[in-house]
Amino acid sequence: MLAHQIQSPPRAILHRTAGTAGGPITRLMSPSDLGRVLKPFVFLDRFHFPRQDAPMSMEHGWHPHSGIATVTVVFDGAIRYAETTGKSGVLRAGSIEWMRAGNGVWHTGAPNLEGVGGFQLWVALPPELENGTHASHYVTPEQVPVVGPASVILGAYGGSKSPISAPPLTYLAVHLKAGERWSYQPEDGHTVAWAAVFNGALRSSAPIAGGELAVFAPSEQSIDFVAESDTRFVVGSAAEHPHDLVLGNYSVHTSVEALRAGEAEIRRIGRTLRAEGKTSYALGVY
Secondary structure (H helix, E strand, C coil): CCHHHCCCCCCCEEEEECCEEECCEEEEECCCCCHHHHCCEEEEEEEEECCCCCCCCCHHHCEEEECEEEEEEEEEEEEEEEECCCCEEEEECCCEEEEECCCCEEEEEEEEEEEEEEEEEEEECCHHHHCCCCEEEEECHHHCCEECCEEEEECEECCEECCCCCCCCEEEEEEECCCCEEEECCCCCCCEEEEEEEECCEECCCEECCCCEEEECCCCCCEEEEECCCEEEEEEEECCCCCCCEECCCEEECCHHHHHHHHHHHHHHHHHHHHCCCCCCHHHHC
16 A cells, blocks of 8 residues: 555544533533643533523622633523623623633523523633633624634634634634534644534544543544534634643642632622622632
8 A cells, every 4th residue: 555545544532421410511521530631622502591580680690711722602592690800791692601710700601591501611721821810702693704614703714813822722612514524633732622512523533422531542633523413512622721620619820839829819800899798609619
């Protein structure tokens, strides 16, 4: 056989998980488990709130973050959000939320009456950003670049670039029709890669069922997908985060000192929230 005819085996899946479900939210990855394998991707929730008969209160949803950025991708329905930065609004299907917590931010959210479905991801920040100023960016569906079946949530793909300023990584939302094939080639140096299915089912080097997260072997090799049915999923790749994960209740930092600084700011904001009467929960944790 000629050298150019030799094909390498498909990129192996090292681990698959259906996570832990708690009502409408399934925790697929946490900083204390797969986040240590897939860092800078350290947390992933799949959420699917059904249609509501009455609006859900946002008061009890207030919670803090530091040292990370949260990335919410809405596939169906809509969600209301508010931040202690003063920003608030509604994310509808196809929208993206990027909130770089830096040294500390509190936020909250609740589904609209029609319900909401999608993913929330946490990205560990590098030392120069983990205790820096906060920044958030809310992207409407019309502003999201689309390349073939892939929407570019973070980073660059196929000559298109996300409007969000983020650390160097790639995060895509993909929609394949039944039987459709798609190959993802990570950027040079992106040895960390994973995919999570919102609905439908995929085949790669092994099946990936609806609701599952798959972890791929460390490599820069491309990843081939085939949709078993109409399937929506997310895929991420990056160079490995070279720092330890130092964990707080809602925070991920690279050192104990950085965590202490972030949690001090979180406590300060929490006291302000309670003084303003926005929530009675803020000092229940901090």
